[in-house]
Amino acid sequence: MCLSDRGLFSGYTAGPFYDEMFASQGCARSHYARLFEKLGVMAPTQFEDRRKHADLSFLLQGITFTVYSDGRGTERLFPFDLIPRILPQSEWARIESGLSQRVVALNLFLQDVYGKQLIIKDRKIPASLVYSCRHFRREMIGLEVPHGIYTHVCGIDLVRDSSTGEFLVLEDNVRTPSGISYVLENRLVMTRTFPEAFQEHEVLPVNHYPAELSRILRTLSPRTDPDAQIVLLTPGIHNSAYFEHSFLAQQMGIELVEGRDLIVDGVVVYMKTIYGLKRVDVIYRRVDDDFLDPLCFRSDSMLGVPGLMGAYRAGNVALANTPGNGVADDKAIYAHVPTMIRYYLDQDPILRTVETYLCDRSEHLSHVLSNLHNLVVKSVGESGGYGMLMGPSAARAEIEAFREKILSEPRNYIAQPIVPLSVVPSYDASAQCMAGRHVDLRPYCLYDGQKVTIVPGGLTRVALQAGSLVVNSSQGGGSKDTWILRGEC
Amino acid sequence: MLSRIADSLFWLARYIGRAEDTARILDVTFHTLLEQAPQPHGVRWEPILSMAGEETLFRQLYTEPTAHNVFEFLAFNANNPSSIMQCITKARENARTIRDRISREMWEDLNSLYLTLGRFDPQEETAAGPHRFCGRVIFGSHRFHGVSDATLPHDEGWDFLRVGWALERAEMTARLVDVQYRNLLALTSVDNTPDSHQWMAVLKSVGAYEAYHRQYHSPIEPARVAEMLILNPQHPRSIRFCVTEMQSGLRAISNTAPGSYANEAERLTGKVLERLRYSRIDEILDDGLHPYLTGLIHQFNTIGEVIARTYFYYAGVA
Numbered sequence: 072m073c074l075s076d077r078g079l080f081s082g083y084t085a086g087p088f089y090d091e092m093f094a095s096q097g098c099a100r101s102h103y104a105r106l107f108e109k110l111g112v113m114a115p116t117q118f119e120d121r122r123k124h125a126d127l128s129f130l131l132q133g134i135t136f137t138v139y140s141d142g143r144g145t146e147r148l149f150p151f152d153l154i155p156r157i158l159p160q161s162e163w164a165r166i167e168s169g170l171s172q173r174v175v176a177l178n179l180f181l182q183d184v185y186g187k188q189l190i191i192k193d194r195k196i197p198a199s200l201v202y203s204c205r206h207f208r209r210e211m212i213g214l215e216v217p218h219g220i221y222t223h224v225c226g227i228d229l230v231r232d233s234s235t236g237e238f239l240v241l242e243d244n245v246r247t248p249s250g251i252s253y254v255l256e257n258r259l260v261m262t263r264t265f266p267e268a269f270q271e272h273e274v275l276p277v278n279h280y281p282a283e284l285s286r287i288l289r290t291l292s293p294r295t296d297p298d299a300q301i302v303l304l305t306p307g308i309h310n311s312a313y314f315e316h317s318f319l320a321q322q323m324g325i326e327l328v329e330g331r332d333l334i335v336d337g338v339v340v341y342m343k344t345i346y347g348l349k350r351v352d353v354i355y356r357r358v359d360d361d362f363l364d365p366l367c368f369r370s371d372s373m374l375g376v377p378g379l380m381g382a383y384r385a386g387n388v389a390l391a392n393t394p395g396n397g398v399a400d401d402k403a404i405y406a407h408v409p410t411m412i413r414y415y416l417d418q419d420p421i422l423r424t425v426e427t428y429l430c431d432r433s434e435h436l437s438h439v440l441s442n443l444h445n446l447v448v449k450s451v452g453e454s455g456g457y458g459m460l461m462g463p464s465a466a467r468a469e470i471e472a473f474r475e476k477i478l479s480e481p482r483n484y485i486a487q488p489i490v491p492l493s494v495v496p497s498y499d500a501s502a503q504c505m506a507g508r509h510v511d512l513r514p515y516c517l518y519d520g521q522k523v524t525i526v527p528g529g530l531t532r533v534a535l536q537a538g539s540l541v542v543n544s545s546q547g548g549g550s551k552d553t554w555i556l557r558g559e560c
Numbered sequence: 561m562l563s564r565i566a567d568s569l570f571w572l573a574r575y576i577g578r579a580e581d582t583a584r585i586l587d588v589t590f591h592t593l594l595e596q597a598p599q600p601h602g603v604r605w606e607p608i609l610s611m612a613g614e615e616t617l618f619r620q621l622y623t624e625p626t627a628h629n630v631f632e633f634l635a636f637n638a639n640n641p642s643s644i645m646q647c648i649t650k651a652r653e654n655a656r657t658i659r660d661r662i663s664r665e666m667w668e669d670l671n672s673l674y675l676t677l678g679r680f681d682p683q684e685e686t687a688a689g690p691h692r693f694c695g696r697v698i699f700g701s702h703r704f705h706g707v708s709d710a711t712l713p714h715d716e717g718w719d720f721l722r723v724g725w726a727l728e729r730a731e732m733t734a735r736l737v738d739v740q741y742r743n744l745l746a747l748t749s750v751d752n753t754p755d756s757h758q759w760m761a762v763l764k765s766v767g768a769y770e771a772y773h774r775q776y777h778s779p780i781e782p783a784r785v786a787e788m789l790i791l792n793p794q795h796p797r798s799i800r801f802c803v804t805e806m807q808s809g810l811r812a813i814s815n816t817a818p819g820s821y822a823n824e825a826e827r828l829t830g831k832v833l834e835r836l837r838y839s840r841i842d843e844i845l846d847d848g849l850h851p852y853l854t855g856l857i858h859q860f861n862t863i864g865e866v867i868a869r870t871y872f873y874y875a876g877v878a
Binding site for chain 1: 561562563564566653656657658659660661664667668671672675716813871872874
């Protein structure tokens, strides 16, 4: 589909990056053709109306996240861009099998490092690397977890490399990944804002996620009681993902609890209800390991439940995700996931990873230090875009500061070449036109010990600043609805 | 139901109720005074401040109780914990912490009320007078009530909302009658004619003006106004009606049969209700309206505390 100079996209130029929508100047890729036809004829003012409508809808629903960097804890809208990110089903199928393979391997790795540690004994992954992970939990060694599942919910970040057009895994999030609520809300708002676009496409649905998560949580219950009590543990209203916690609890019909609502008595967890204490069987916890139980982890935690880990160890309550998962999404361990896939599954990885330099290896370190201006440096235990250096855009002083940090604590840093992320046309409100903006993709994977379920698509995050490669919401990123089109190649 | 959630629902209802009551009194008083002979500010506005129970705070923040200051104080002032905006903000905060347990419609309704009221400019509104703002608050409260009724399952959560609403209303009506009765009777004795406009304002502020006329077919008499607002079994803002509603909500929560009680909150509520059922207004007036109403307000406070101890707090469990 080639159209030139049509309303909304007039003046849009495909830049040097892989453009998800256009194969070349003015020529939409086949899976974008019908949408381009619809939107292309839309007047900018009409589009602007729809955009305001969508924003208002998020505002009225109070779908906001809280930013603390300005010191006031302001509620902000997570910017939503109306141009969807579309992938054909054939491409999605490959991503899906690649992600499933990865989730299963990560789960086997966690079983192993907290169990027999064969991968270490066979010298595939160095013991020192595993034990030096900030989120490795000695407390979990030898503990039998329900059905052997650690990675109930994973959010794996993918990016498309503009130079090859191939999807690469950028990082694994197997602790308490967030964002799924935006996938579901974005879809809802999109169907309300652009109903006509859906009529012409067969977009695979996403709204079975809460039901599938709820089913998996239910299977973990230590009691066979059909009324097994499942709860979602949140740090509370001040957490930036609070909206998501309450959204998921409501969608699953389970109780949303804070640490202060729970109490452990005789190694059993109870919640405080108006009719007295009621036993809790499964906790989908969105509180980090560190804060889960002041008796076991950080003793100054006010968010957790004293004695929770004792009840967990006794098998009286199930936790999802499992504590200690952070060892698997450590950014230095990331470099070894292909090894895990080969070691545990005897398969070749379907999805490739980004070349990664480990700063605690002397040969890597010298390369990193002499190429800081060309690399992205990440702190291994962080997430959410914090603790990062983007070499090419960093000031000299910032680079030097990172050099000091790396030298003083090499194990804490890895470096990667900058991946030229693909772009999707996005509306630039200040310039009032479409412009290519960099995106990533975070699909959400649910694992019940038998099979991995992935809702088609996931969260497409977009760096709304021109030229920016950082898509995290805490760093000014927005999101898009993500469509997988049935039957499209 | 989690104790914390019950607590939030109860207070959510109370904050909304308080915002509505304040808006009603403010609106009616303001417009009645427009038709009155000029009087010192104090005479005009002191009663409304004592109804809100915030005279001391007002004096710390303002020099004089002018219409402008009183409106600003009761509607917008962030330092006044009972100002309408503060109540709505706290109601929304409560709703936000339990948004998974209330209906989506309730949350969106309250959130949009909060956003709408936030767009009112205090400067502009104080200049324009309270009608526009107060009207929006009253309407917002009614709508929220209706949305809740129509979308929330009528389970314990609903009952805690009902109890919160009823308790807040009962207490506010008691304060209103207490303050106005004293105040208006004092005024009457000066020139010896009952000030019927003021009494109309009292009735209007609780939405009972038309109902009064249907009930009594007579000119407005202070004793009848008091009877209507304290003892009437049907008017939704009379104290007796509200206490009946409290009793029914509390019984639904504990699943208690009529004629008995499951806890101290129900026992006290039942006791208050029996007195209201079998009292006549002339007896109450003979014994002194002021002590009677202060007694009621005291009882309502106790009932609120006992509800919290029964359902919200776990003694000895941090």
